[in-house]
Amino acid sequence: MSETVRTETINTALGALERVLDRRLVAALEVCARCGICAEACHVYASDPRPEHVPAARAERVRAVYRRQHDPLGKLFPWLVGAKDLTEPDLDALAEPAFASCTLCRRCTINCPFGVDTALIMRAARAMLTATDRAPEMLVMLADAAIARGEHAEEFREIYREIVAGLEHEAQERLGDPTLRIPLDQQGAEILYVGLSGAHTILPAAIIFHEANASWTLSMFEASNYGLFLGDPARAKAIARRIVDEAVRLGVKEVVLTECGHAYAALRWEAPNWFGGEFPFKVRSIVEVLADYVRDGRLALDPTANPEPVTYHDSCNLARNGGLIEAPRIVLRAAVQNFVEMNPHGKENFCCGGGGGLVAIPEWFETRMRAGRKKAEQIRAAGAPVVATSCENCNLQLTDLNGYYDLNVQVVGLMELVVNALLKARRRHAVPLPEAA
Amino acid sequence: MTPAWAIILLGALAVSVWGLWGHLRRTLARPWRPELSRAAGSPGRGVIYAFTWGMAPWAKESTRLHLLAYLRGVVFHVGIAAGLAGLALIPWRAAVPAAGEGAIAVAAAAGAVAGWGGLLVRVTEHNLRAVSTPDDLFSVALVSAFLSAGAGAWWGPRWTAPYLALGALTLVAIPLTKIRHCFYFFFSRYFFGLFYGRRGVVGGVQHE
Numbered sequence: 333m334s335e336t337v338r339t340e341t342i343n344t345a346l347g348a349l350e351r352v353l354d355r356r357l358v359a360a361l362e363v364c365a366r367c368g369i370c371a372e373a374c375h376v377y378a379s380d381p382r383p384e385h386v387p388a389a390r391a392e393r394v395r396a397v398y399r400r401q402h403d404p405l406g407k408l409f410p411w412l413v414g415a416k417d418l419t420e421p422d423l424d425a426l427a428e429p430a431f432a433s434c435t436l437c438r439r440c441t442i443n444c445p446f447g448v449d450t451a452l453i454m455r456a457a458r459a460m461l462t463a464t465d466r467a468p469e470m471l472v473m474l475a476d477a478a479i480a481r482g483e484h485a486e487e488f489r490e491i492y493r494e495i496v497a498g499l500e501h502e503a504q505e506r507l508g509d510p511t512l513r514i515p516l517d518q519q520g521a522e523i524l525y526v527g528l529s530g531a532h533t534i535l536p537a538a539i540i541f542h543e544a545n546a547s548w549t550l551s552m553f554e555a556s557n558y559g560l561f562l563g564d565p566a567r568a569k570a571i572a573r574r575i576v577d578e579a580v581r582l583g584v585k586e587v588v589l590t591e592c593g594h595a596y597a598a599l600r601w602e603a604p605n606w607f608g609g610e611f612p613f614k615v616r617s618i619v620e621v622l623a624d625y626v627r628d629g630r631l632a633l634d635p636t637a638n639p640e641p642v643t644y645h646d647s648c649n650l651a652r653n654g655g656l657i658e659a660p661r662i663v664l665r666a667a668v669q670n671f672v673e674m675n676p677h678g679k680e681n682f683c684c685g686g687g688g689g690l691v692a693i694p695e696w697f698e699t700r701m702r703a704g705r706k707k708a709e710q711i712r713a714a715g716a717p718v719v720a721t722s723c724e725n726c727n728l729q730l731t732d733l734n735g736y737y738d739l740n741v742q743v744v745g746l747m748e749l750v751v752n753a754l755l756k757a758r759r760r761h762a763v764p765l766p767e768a769a
Numbered sequence: 770m771t772p773a774w775a776i777i778l779l780g781a782l783a784v785s786v787w788g789l790w791g792h793l794r795r796t797l798a799r800p801w802r803p804e805l806s807r808a809a810g811s812p813g814r815g816v817i818y819a820f821t822w823g824m825a826p827w828a829k830e831s832t833r834l835h836l837l838a839y840l841r842g843v844v845f846h847v848g849i850a851a852g853l854a855g856l857a858l859i860p861w862r863a864a865v866p867a868a869g870e871g872a873i874a875v876a877a878a879a880g881a882v883a884g885w886g887g888l889l890v891r892v893t894e895h896n897l898r899a900v901s902t903p904d905d906l907f908s909v910a911l912v913s914a915f916l917s918a919g920a921g922a923w924w925g926p927r928w929t930a931p932y933l934a935l936g937a938l939t940l941v942a943i944p945l946t947k948i949r950h951c952f953y954f955f956f957s958r959y960f961f962g963l964f965y966g967r968r969g970v971v972g973g974v975q976h977e
Contacts, residue, residue: 413904
């Protein structure tokens with residue numbers, strides 16, 4: 333590779349770093365005292381305790397570059413402060429810590445005496461890698477496919493309508509109620525529900541909304557936002573725009589996202605920053621909606637439908653980084669007979685090891701399985717045969733961990749447990765008493 | 770304290786303040802990107818939490834697990850505060866009561882022990898050794914030496930000259946070395962509190 337090309341690549345990477353270098357990031361880069369107390373907070377280190385898995389060591393790769401650019405001593409005596417000129421091999425080597433070893437879960441942040449936001453630093457690293465075409469191809473492809481779907485929505489509309497009609501029939505059969513509808517493009521509906529690719533996020537939601545007598549309509553698009561994983565606000569905004577435009581066009585009061593941690597992080601917390609302000613509608617997770625329905629008595633649930641002990645894995649994006657800690661527990665206490673907490677849980681819960689887009693990257697399967705060892709131990713210690721979660725990425729990772737570590741558990745979404753409890757309650761009410769006895 | 774020492778120390782203090790002012794200017798020149806999403810909790814209460822209960826040893830798993838390291842850090846930083854207070858008080862030493870002299874000496878000595886202990890851990894523990902830069906070793910050694918001299922100087926006047934010299938050096942090193950984390954600490958904890966308070970994770974406000 334010629335010197336000119338090399339310089340352009342490095343300049344591009346440094347330019348990407350400069351663009352994201354705001355006050356929060358400067359503080360995160362400057363404040364670390366390298367006390368190393370973050371080590372055991374990281375699920376990757378806890379699963380595979382090597383010095384390079386200490387969050388501070390991971391972030392040090394970006395700090396070294398930052399110091400070379402901005403620290404007076406880093407410019408004069410780089411060896412003294414651990415500053416380093418960025419090279420292409422450094423960039424190549426950054427991909428593993430940025431995309432595979434760090435899931436942006438921020439467990440190190442809440443355990444740091446300074447509150448160092450290592451996820452912010454690793455997101456800057458992802459921005460540098462994406463800008464220089466070093467991001468995992470799969471993430472780029474998925475992000476671009478989502479954008480293309482938004483650009484060609486009209487071509488998909490009729491096909492999607494047919495698919496939804498099929499799903500509607502399936503949901504009617506499951507519920508035993510031919511009046512159930514899956515509305516699409518319903519102007520004036522109160523809720524725009526955004527699922528994921530695949531019926532498993534649409535069918536249970538349709539049953540729940542029907543039973544709660546909610547005014548809702550299904551989105552044409554999927555909730556996932558791979559632009560967020562790439563650290564690329566332009567792509568992330570383009571993906572989010574599809575849903576934002578749809579919600580505005582339909583005049584809904586709120587967008588409800590399916591069980592997906594990063595989709596919640598993207599649309600609930602990050603997207604208003606990309607768009608320059610709050611949306612004219614609320615953004616909530618289906619978990620919050622379910623908790624409201626339970627609290628308001630809008631769903632008749634029979635917890636005996638889920639008799640086995642159930643433990644709950646908190647998604648980092650929903651719990652630690654989204655504050656949804658109590659809501660899923662309100663739902664679980666109503667929908668299952670025996671809810672057992674994992675230890676630790678809530679904001680202190682360990683990442684499953686599949687977050688940050690890692691679960692979508694096939695070449696890092698072994699990496700994420702190794703990183704999930706801590707979670708596997710947690711599940712084993714909880715002793716419950718059913719593990720519930722409210723995040724698709726976590727669900728996939730936990731399912732893989734189940735096989736990899738022979739956990740012998742069943743991994744289910746929260747909505748599925750609710751639908752079980754709801755169907756049993758409905759059947760019980762429908763059957764004449766003597767027969768039921 | 771002789772006028773020469775006073776000039777050296779005031780000069781060092783001026784360098785320190787000027788350097789930190791530079792850091793402040795450079796940091797504030799960077800964009801401020803507040804979160805624009807609807808708050809679920811209270812950012813203000815999050816910030817209060819970040820600087821109060823959030824610093825308590827029971828607030829974090831890491832400090833619950835490593836209480837000794839936490840206490841070492843607390844003792845080290847209390848010692849630094851005492852060492853710097855002692856440096857400011859030294860021209861008026863004759864007016865400082867014996868109990869005050871003793872308190873500064875003990876706090877500085879304890880801080881020195883914690884500092885040297887921390888340095889020992891840094892060079893012997895494999896994770897810490899791997900993440901440490903020469904600046905980390907230099908900074909901890911410098912501050913530990915400053916506290917050692919401070920303890921000596923407030924115990925008896927023999928160590929006053931090394932104390933003043935190391936004090937001047939420490940003041941100059943603050944903006945240049947990793948010691949400046951004492952300045953960025955306030956930014957970092959503030960942003961931490963703002964972020965998690967807004968999201969209803971800390972600060973005692975339930976998510977809506």
